[in-house]
Each structure stands twice: as structure tokens, then as C-alpha cells.
Amino acid sequence: xxxxxxxxxxxxxxxxxxxxxGLYIATIVLNG
Amino acid sequence: MSxxxxxxxxxxxxxxxxxxxxxxxxxxxxxxxxxxxxxxAFIMLLIGGALAMGIRSExxxxxxxxFEPQVFNQLTTMHGLIMxxxxxxxxxxxxxxxxxxxxxxAPDMALPRMNNWSFWILPFAGAILLSTFFMEGGAPAxxxxxxxxxxxxxxxxxxxxFIFAVHLLGFSSIMGAINIIATVLNMKAPEMxxxxxxxxxxxxxxxSFLLIGAMPVLAGAVTMMLTDRNFGTAFFDATGGGDPVMxxxxxxxxxxxxxxxxxxxxxxxxxxxxxxxxxxxxxxYSSMVYATASIAFLSYIVWAHHMFLTGMPVAxxxxxxxxxxxxxxxxxxxxxxxxxxxWKGSMTFETPMLWALSFVFLFTIGGFSGxxxxxxxxxxxxxxxxxxxxxFHYVLVTxxxxxxxxxxxxxxxxxxxxxxxxxxxxxxxxLALISVNVTFFPQHFLGLAGMPRRIPDxxxxxxxxxxxxxxxxxxxxxxxxxxxxxVVDCIRNGKPADARPWGxxxxxxxxxxxxxxxxxxxxxxxxxxxxxESQHS
Numbered sequence: 001x002x003x004x005x006x007x008x009x010x011x012x013x014x015x016x017x018x019x020x021x022g023l024y025i026a027t028i029v030l031n032g
Numbered sequence: 033m034s035x036x037x038x039x040x041x042x043x044x045x046x047x048x049x050x051x052x053x054x055x056x057x058x059x060x061x062x063x064x065x066x067x068x069x070x071x072x073a074f075i076m077l078l079i080g081g082a083l084a085m086g087i088r089s090e091x092x093x094x095x096x097x098x099f100e101p102q103v104f105n106q107l108t109t110m111h112g113l114i115m116x117x118x119x120x121x122x123x124x125x126x127x128x129x130x131x132x133x134x135x136x137x138a139p140d141m142a143l144p145r146m147n148n149w150s151f152w153i154l155p156f157a158g159a160i161l162l163s164t165f166f167m168e169g170g171a172p173a174x175x176x177x178x179x180x181x182x183x184x185x186x187x188x189x190x191x192x193x194f195i196f197a198v199h200l201l202g203f204s205s206i207m208g209a210i211n212i213i214a215t216v217l218n219m220k221a222p223e224m225x226x227x228x229x230x231x232x233x234x235x236x237x238x239x240s241f242l243l244i245g246a247m248p249v250l251a252g253a254v255t256m257m258l259t260d261r262n263f264g265t266a267f268f269d270a271t272g273g274g275d276p277v278m279x280x281x282x283x284x285x286x287x288x289x290x291x292x293x294x295x296x297x298x299x300x301x302x303x304x305x306x307x308x309x310x311x312x313x314x315x316x317y318s319s320m321v322y323a324t325a326s327i328a329f330l331s332y333i334v335w336a337h338h339m340f341l342t343g344m345p346v347a348x349x350x351x352x353x354x355x356x357x358x359x360x361x362x363x364x365x366x367x368x369x370x371x372x373x374x375w376k377g378s379m380t381f382e383t384p385m386l387w388a389l390s391f392v393f394l395f396t397i398g399g400f401s402g403x404x405x406x407x408x409x410x411x412x413x414x415x416x417x418x419x420x421x422x423x424f425h426y427v428l429v430t431x432x433x434x435x436x437x438x439x440x441x442x443x444x445x446x447x448x449x450x451x452x453x454x455x456x457x458x459x460x461x462x463l464a465l466i467s468v469n470v471t472f473f474p475q476h477f478l479g480l481a482g483m484p485r486r487i488p489d490x491x492x493x494x495x496x497x498x499x500x501x502x503x504x505x506x507x508x509x510x511x512x513x514x515x516x517x518x519v520v521d522c523i524r525n526g527k528p529a530d531a532r533p534w535g536x537x538x539x540x541x542x543x544x545x546x547x548x549x550x551x552x553x554x555x556x557x558x559x560x561x562x563x564x565e566s567q568h569s
Contacts, residue, residue: 005218009218012213013211020206020210020247020248
């Protein structure tokens with residue numbers, strides 16, 4: 001159960017972090 | 033369960049906090065980190081408040097009294113930056129840290145080590161920002177909106193330190209948002225459904241998505257500023273093919289959601305306090321959730337109402353004006369629900385309720401003046417006047433800060449295990465309520481009469497209202513000395529509080545013993561416990 005939860009946390013955190021990094025890059029690239 | 037996690041769980045059961053100062057440096061406990069955030073925010077509030085006292089001292093009378101205009105501009109810029117990024121946002125993250133795990137029946141935040149890192153970035157970022165006051169050329173003086181080319185071509189060298197500080201603050205906020213999203217979605221009690229979650233958790237979940245959408249855009253803006261200033265790019269330089277107005281579009285694409293980042297958690301807090309002291313379930317729980325999500329969505333598509341005077345096509349003005357008006361609908365739903373919750377309730381007026389009630393009145397004033405500013409033709413007169421200053425202080429002081437203070441009084445007995453001095457807290461409330469209105473209400477009249485913002489001197493016809501506003505601000509500043517005394521007195525000398533000091537309060541946090549233990553919810557709450565403490569039961 002705990003391992004399953006840890007995987008869920010990692011997956012959620014990774015997806016959200018990738019969205020944030022993507023937005024950061026997009027802001028600069030689209031304005032370039 | 034793996035042996036590693038079993039060992040960790042074993043440690044959690046039997047070990048309390050580390051002794052000494054290192055406890056606060058190394059802590060991964062959500063309650064400790066929440067406390068750190070709250071004290072950091074309070075210190076920054078006092079520093080930002082001291083700068084505000086400087087601003088109002090200069091404006092007490094017409095003519096230059098205390099500061100050179102350049103220094104005055106540094107004060108207004110740093111006041112705004114410190115209050116937004118150093119005080120209001122960290123205070124809400126502190127509340128989230130303290131409350132969200134307890135409200136969703138989780139033992140801690142999902143990513144405790146990252147939580148520690150999120151906090152410990154802040155003091156360094158704050159110190160870097162404040163250190164610019166002591167640099168050659170002084171602190172940034174281009175306003176908290178740091179429009180290019182003021183912040184690129186014509187800014188002091190210290191601006192690079194400001195950029196670094198904003199990068200750090202943004203990084204901290206993004207990590208905080210990731211943690212909250214992961215905690216709410218993955219760590220809430222297995223028996224808790226999304227529509228069982230308390231409103232504070234809902235508003236913070238939605239705020240976290242706003243942070244994830246907005247903060248990287250701010251980071252992108254300051255990165256482009258950095259390269260324009262130091263590496264020969266021309267993102268915002270018209271002579272190199274760039275566009276300074278694009279800076280404003282990017283800034284406000286971050287800046288408008290930022291406003292809701294600072295107010296949505298306050299909506300959640302008020303949605304807890306009013307039902308408790310009206311002794312009725314919250315009216316329209318699900319409509320509150322949908323209204324919060326609607327406000328968040330709309331906040332992304334209205335940014336150019338801050339830029340009506342940059343010269344945009346009429347079709348653009350009309351679109352941004354009408355989209356802005358739309359925000360009044362879900363906000364009106366919220367105000368209606370709070371009033372309907374109180375309707376025929378057995379109301380009492382303890383200190384948290386006084387702050388919550390005045391929030392509803394005063395935030396609504398700020399909301400209405402926002403609607404006035406959102407009307408494109410009217411904004412031609414209001415833009416960059418003291419009317420704008422009055423508007424956003426009603427939203428951010430009597431909105432966001434009011435929500436934070438209401439939360440402090442509401443949950444302080446749970447955090448400390450002690451009760452604050454209720455009569456003294458009421459004296460503080462009335463002092464703050466009267467003085468804040470004496471400070472900011474006359475600024476509406478100054479703005480309508482044409483007094484520009486961000487000026488250290490003004491024409492004689494503005495003298496009386498400025499004098500009144502400054503006197504009010506000094507009293508408001510003094511009220512925080514009393515607030516500090518009340519909180520410290522509660523921690524040191526307060527009488528023991530009950531586990532549920534407000535008899536009719538609902539929520540899993542009130543099921544915990546008072547003072548709340550260092551580790552809580554080793555076992556998740558059952559479905560029956562969740563339903564019994566639900567806001568719509």
C-alpha cells in the first residue's frame with residue numbers, strides 16, 4: 001500500500017514539475 | 033510494506049522533534065515547516081510594514097519631507113515585492129503546511145524533504161532582495177510590476193540580485209505547489225472523496241494549479257530580463273526588434289492569476305469560520321468548489337485589463353472588459369453562500385468571526401472597485417491613480433491579510449494548545465478595522481480626484497485626504513504591535529484550550545488532541561469519521 005502511494009506521489013510530482021518546466025521554456029521560446 | 037518504509041514508520045512513531053536550533057533547520061515535519069513559514073511571513077510583514085510607514089510619512093504633507101524621489105520609489109517597489117512574495121504567499125503556504133495534512137487525514141506532506149527545501153530557500157531569497165537597499169544605485173525602484181525598459185535599460189545594477197531573488201522565490205513556490213498537489217491527490221485518507229474535502233483544501237488545490245501555471249511564466253519573464261540586461265538579447269528592447277509591451281502581457285499573464293493565488297486560500301478560510309460561528313453547515317458546498325475553479329480559470333483570460341492604456345484594439349478592450357465582468361459571477365456566488373450560511377444561524381462574534389465578517393464586507397468593496405477599474409472607458413481616468421492603490425489594498429489587506437489573521441485566531445488554540453486573550457484580541461480587531469479603513473478609504477477619493485500613484489509629492493488639493501490616510505496607517509501599523517503581543521502571550525501564558533475550542537467547528541483537525549501531537553494520523557480516519565466532520569453534513 002505504502003509503495004503504491006509512493007509511486008503515486010512520484011508520478012504526480014513528476015508530471016506537475018514537467019508542466020512547470022515546459023511552461024517556463026515555452027514562455028521564453030514563444031517570445032524569442 | 034518494504035523493510036525500509038517499515039523502519040521509517042517505526043521511527044515516526046517513537047521519535048519527537050530534535051532538540052535545539054537544528055530541529056528547525058533539518059525538520060521535515062509539516063507542522064514545524066508550517067510554523068517556520070508563518071514566522072518568516074510575519075517578519076517580512078513587519079519589514080514591509082515599516083517601508084509602508086516610510087511611504088505614508090513622506091505623504092503626510094505635500095512637499096518632499098524625508099526621502100529623495102528615487103528613494104521613495106525604492107520604498108514603494110520593495111514594499112510591494114516584500115508583501116506579495118515575502119509575506120502573503122509564504123503565510124498561506126504556512127497555513128497549508130499546518131492544516132492540509134490534518135484536514136485530509138494524512139500523516140505529513142507527500143514530499144517532506146522538498147518541503148524543507150521550499151522553506152529554507154525563502155530566507156536567502158528575502159535577504160538577497162533586502163540587501164539591494166545597501167548596494168550602489170540603491171534597491172530596484174521601478175515598481176513591483178518591474179515593467180521593461182525601466183527594469184532593463186534604466187535599472188540599477190542591483191536589479192540582477194532582484195532577478196535572482198525572484199527566481200528563488202518562484203522556485204520555492206513551484207515546489208510548494210507540487211507538494212500540495214501530491215499531498216491532496218495521493219495522501220488524503222483512502223475513504224475521503226474529492227467532494228468530501230474541506231474548502232480550505234479545495235481552494236489550496238486550485239491555487240496550486242494557478243501557481244504551476246503562473247510562476248514559470250514569471251520565471252521566464254525575469255530570465256529574459258536577465259539576458260536583455262547582461263547578454264545582449266532584445267526580448268523587450270524595441271531598438272533590437274523586441275517589444276516592451278510584450279513584457280506587460282507576460283507579466284500580467286502571471287500577475288492576474290497571482291492575485292487569485294493570494295485570495296483563494298482566504299476564501300477557503302472564511303468558508304470554515306462562518307459556518308462554525310453561525311452554527312450551520314456551509315451553504316452551497318459544491319457551488320463553492322465550482323465557483324473557486326471558475327475564478328481560477330477566468331483569472332488566466334483577463335490579464336490585459338491591467339493594460340487598457342497601452343493602446344490595444346477596441347475588440348481586445350471589449351473582450352478583456354467583459355471577461356473581467358464575468359469574474360463577478362462566481363465571486364458573487366461565494367458572497368451569497370457566506371451570507372446564506374449566516375441566515376437564521378445562531379451567530380456569535382468571537383474574534384475569528386469578526387475578522388471573517390469584516391472580510392466579507394471589505395473584500396466586497398475591493399471587488400466592486402475592481403469592477404469599476406475593469407470598465408475600459410472608465411479605466412482611462414482611474415489608471416495609475418490612487419484609486420488603484422485603494423482597490424488592491426482592499427483586496428490584499430482586508431482580503432488576503434484579513435483571511436490570514438482570521439485563520440491565526442481560529443486555529444491558534446489547536447496549534448499551541450492554548451487560548452489567546454479574547455478581550456484583547458477584540459480590541460486589536462477594532463483598532464485594525466477602523467485604522468485600515470481610515471488609511472485606504474480616502475485613497476479612493478484621492479484617485480478619483482486625479483492623484484497619481486508612486487509619487488513622493490503632490491498638489492495641495494490632495495493634502496487633507498493624504499493626511500487622514502497617513503494618520504490611519506500609523507494606527508494600523510501600531511495595531512501589529514498589539515497583535516504580536518497577543519500571539520506571544522498566547523504561546524507563553526495562554527490558558528489550556530479544549531480539543532474543539534469552538535464547539536461547532538467541523539473538520540478532522542478538531543478530532544486531534546490539543547495541543548496537537550508532533551505526528552498525527554498514523555492510521556487514516558474512517559469513512560464514518562470523515563462524514564461526521566464533513567462541511568456539508
